[in-house]
Amino acid sequence: MMLSTSHLAYAYGHRMVLEDVSLQLNAGESVALLGANGSGKSTLIRLLLGILKPLRGEIRLGDAHLHALSAKARAQRLAYVPQDHGAVFPFLVRDVVRMGRMPHQSWLGAASAHDREQAEAALARLGISSLAERSYMELSGGQRQLVIIARALAQETPILILDEPVTGLDYGNQHRLMAQIQDLADSGYAILQSSHYPEHALSTANRVILLKDGRVLADGPPAEVLHPEHLHALYGIDTECLETSDGRRVILPKVLASAVSPSRRGACLNLSSSARARQFDEG
Numbered sequence: 118m119m120l121s122t123s124h125l126a127y128a129y130g131h132r133m134v135l136e137d138v139s140l141q142l143n144a145g146e147s148v149a150l151l152g153a154n155g156s157g158k159s160t161l162i163r164l165l166l167g168i169l170k171p172l173r174g175e176i177r178l179g180d181a182h183l184h185a186l187s188a189k190a191r192a193q194r195l196a197y198v199p200q201d202h203g204a205v206f207p208f209l210v211r212d213v214v215r216m217g218r219m220p221h222q223s224w225l226g227a228a229s230a231h232d233r234e235q236a237e238a239a240l241a242r243l244g245i246s247s248l249a250e251r252s253y254m255e256l257s258g259g260q261r262q263l264v265i266i267a268r269a270l271a272q273e274t275p276i277l278i279l280d281e282p283v284t285g286l287d288y289g290n291q292h293r294l295m296a297q298i299q300d301l302a303d304s305g306y307a308i309l310q311s312s313h314y315p316e317h318a319l320s321t322a323n324r325v326i327l328l329k330d331g332r333v334l335a336d337g338p339p340a341e342v343l344h345p346e347h348l349h350a351l352y353g354i355d356t357e358c359l360e361t362s363d364g365r366r367v368i369l370p371k372v373l374a375s376a377v378s379p380s381r382r383g384a385c386l387n388l389s390s391s392a393r394a395r396q397f398d399e400g
């Protein structure tokens with residue numbers, strides 16, 4: 118197990134945001150963290166990065182307590198893609214991506230050939246080598262997002278944490294990024310991404326964690342966890358699970374699902390007994 122939390126709690130002042138969160142992230146897994154706006158996803162991520170200190174509970178990175186590690190040691194293990202990509206200086210895209218190499222360099226050390234290669238490989242992997250000589254400040258929000266993901270890949274860490282990574286990406290780039298994230302997990306990365314898209318999680322995550330009222334409402338395989346009852350509990354809307362002609366499941370809001378042929382509807386009308394048991398055990 119690469120990253121784990123045990124009975125984690127956090128409050129901003131007197132307002133409890135996380136009450137009791139226990140989870141694990143393993144190598145080769147792509148885990149989607151879903152919850153309504155304000156449910157604490159970003160707070161949980163800031164705790165996992167060591168930016169915030171828990172009120173209660175513990176976080177372990179491999180065998181070590183997260184807070185016993187230096188910032189540099191954490192950055193050699195965990196790379197982070199934040200939601201906000203503001204720019205202060207007009208760095209070239211290539212230089213922004215090379216910043217991902219800093220945890221591997223000494224304070225005064227120059228970039229090595231390996232550092233440069235990793236940065237170029239990350240740009241190429243995301244299909245944005247053509248942006249390398251552009252000023253980061255000139256880029257669109259979606260292009261900046263891809264650059265920041267390339268910076269995280271250049272960091273060459275075993276764990277990648279992404280806070281709503283598809284925000285601002287066009288339809289094609291959203292789907293290319295989801296496929297890319299799945300590829301990275303298949304190649305051994307442990308990936309945790311917060312998301313507002315159950316359909317992305319259903320099609321690309323290996324595991325889904327639902328956060329509600331400061332606790333884990335459900336944690337398990339997407340097809341079990343992403344169920345209309347859970348989605349109603351999280352978002353307060355009615356959804357339906359449909360089956361495509363090749364047997365895959367998709368989730369649609371009920372108002373849209375009603376337009377689909379009856380034979381394709383109702384693929385997961387009842388919460389499976391294992392997902393239900395986990396829900397009530399944890400509630």
Ligand SMILES: Nc1ncnc2c1ncn2[C@@H]1O[C@H](COP(=O)(O)OP(=O)(O)OP(=O)(O)O)[C@@H](O)[C@H]1O
Nearest residue numbers: 129130134152153154155156157158159160161311
């Ligand atoms: N710095 C802060 N000071 C006080 N309260 C905060 C702070 N940051 C977040 N909160 C509050 O903590 C709660 C959880 O916020 P958080 O950003 O973790 O949620 P989220 O699930 O990531 O939301 P979203 O999906 O909207 O991005 C919210 O009620 C928010 O107002």
